Every structure is written in C-alpha cells, then in structure tokens.
Amino acid sequence: MDVFTALESRRAIKHFDPSAKMTDEEVRKLLSAVILSPTSYNIQHWRFVRVSDTALREQLKEAAWGQTQVTDASELIILCGDVNAWQTDPARYFSNTDEQTRNTLLGMLDNFYRGNEQTQHDEVLRSCGMAAQSLMLTAKAMGYDTCPMIGFDQKQVAELIQLPDNHIIALFITIGKAKQRAHPRSGQLPLDEVLIENRF
Numbered sequence: 001m002d003v004f005t006a007l008e009s010r011r012a013i014k015h016f017d018p019s020a021k022m023t024d025e026e027v028r029k030l031l032s033a034v035i036l037s038p039t040s041y042n043i044q045h046w047r048f049v050r051v052s053d054t055a056l057r058e059q060l061k062e063a064a065w066g067q068t069q070v071t072d073a074s075e076l077i078i079l080c081g082d083v084n085a086w087q088t089d090p091a092r093y094f095s096n097t098d099e100q101t102r103n104t105l106l107g108m109l110d111n112f113y114r115g116n117e118q119t120q121h122d123e124v125l126r127s128c129g130m131a132a133q134s135l136m137l138t139a140k141a142m143g144y145d146t147c148p149m150i151g152f153d154q155k156q157v158a159e160l161i162q163l164p165d166n167h168i169i170a171l172f173i174t175i176g177k178a179k180q181r182a183h184p185r186s187g188q189l190p191l192d193e194v195l196i197e198n199r200f
C-alpha cells in the first residue's frame with residue numbers, strides 16, 4: 001500500500017471485531033517499523049506499553065469512560081515517554097557516530113534540554129505524535145485499523161500501568177479489524193484555510 005492510500009483510508013475506528021487477533025510477530029513487525037520514526041537528537045524517549053492482560057484492559061476501559069475500543073481491539077498500545085531521557089546515558093543515541101561528532105551532539109543536546117522542563121515535556125508529546133501516525137499508517141498497510149484516543153483519565157491510567165516518575169502519557173492507540181466502518185469524514189477544513197504562506 002502506498003502512503004497516499006494509507007493516509008486516505010486510515011480512519012478512527014470506534015467498533016472493533018473482538019475475534020480478530022494480531023499475532024505477536026505482526027505486532028513486533030509493526031513496532032519495529034514505528035521506532036524508525038524521527039525524534040529530536042535521536043533521543044527515542046518514547047515507551048510503548050502493550051497491554052495484553054485482559055483484566056487490566058477492562059480497568060483501562062473504565063478509565064476511558066467505557067470506550068469499547070480499549071477491550072474489543074486486538075491491541076492496546078499506550079504511547080508514553082520519559083521526559084528525562086535526554087540525560088540518561090545519551091551517548092547511546094549517537095553510538096554509530098565518530099567520537100568528535102558524538103561529543104558535539106552531546107553538548108548540543110544537553111544545552112537544548114537542561115533546565116527547559118517545558119521543552120522536555122513537549123518533546124515527549126512531539127515524539128509520540130510522530131510515532132502515533134507511523135503506527136496508524138503502518139497498521140493500515142498491514143491490513144489493520146486503528147483508533148487514536150485521549151479520552152481517558154490520565155491519573156487513573158498512570159496508576160494502572162505503574163507509570164514511572166518523569167514519564168508522561170501521550171495517547172492510546174487501539175489496533176484491530178473494524179466491525180463497523182467509520183462515518184464519512186465529519187468536516188475537513190479547506191487546505192487554503194490551514195496553509196499559510198510565509199507569515200500569518
């Protein structure tokens with residue numbers, strides 16, 4: 001499937017077929033592609049929580065105000081990230097570079113994030129956004145449907161998945177086979193309203 005077809009055919013699916021299951025191999029293939037998405041300074045601070053425990057899924061559904069995608073989809077992935085990853089052994093983000101390049105990048109990375117809590121926080125959301133779209137398009141290309149979700153209680157979900165300190169949750173993505181097709185797109189803004197030439 002080419003990328004234009006994946007973009008056009010991806011829709012947020014609200015009703016999944018609970019009998020349709022992805023294999024572990026397919027999930028690993030999907031996520032192996034997703035982690036090739038870009039991150040600032042190659043920091044790769046995303047963490048993907050794959051929720052396979054059905055009892056935990058039920059609890060997460062309650063925390064998501066009963067949205068059935070959470071339990072009916074084959075997979076539930078919680079995209080979160082480590083806001084402190086910029087200072088956790090960062091040399092590994094540049095392990096294939098020569099030493100001089102590595103040292104330059106380490107200095108730049110430190111300078112960019114140290115003391116900038118807002119940027120550290122925003123970077124997790126930016127990176128997870130990149131990963132989310134990669135995940136949804138790759139899933140589509142593999143014959144699966146998805147639903148991105150932010151309709152859940154952040155605090156409850158953090159407790160349920162034992163989110164470590166200094167991590168934040170960006171969104172859920174459920175993956176599976178649609179039982180019902182999405183409604184027609186609810187109202188796309190014209191490109192000319194959202195495309196700005198040079199300045200506002």
Ligand SMILES: Cc1cc2nc3c(=O)[nH]c(=O)nc-3n(C[C@H](O)[C@H](O)[C@H](O)COP(=O)(O)O)c2cc1C
Nearest residue numbers: 010011012014067147148149150151152171182185
């Ligand atoms: C960050 C984000 C959070 C969303 N949260 C939910 C959600 O909690 N439940 C839901 O059913 N759909 C959710 N959606 C799906 C949107 O409603 C949907 O993407 C939008 O209406 C456009 O429809 P489309 O994705 O089918 O083109 C979310 C989408 C995004 C990007």
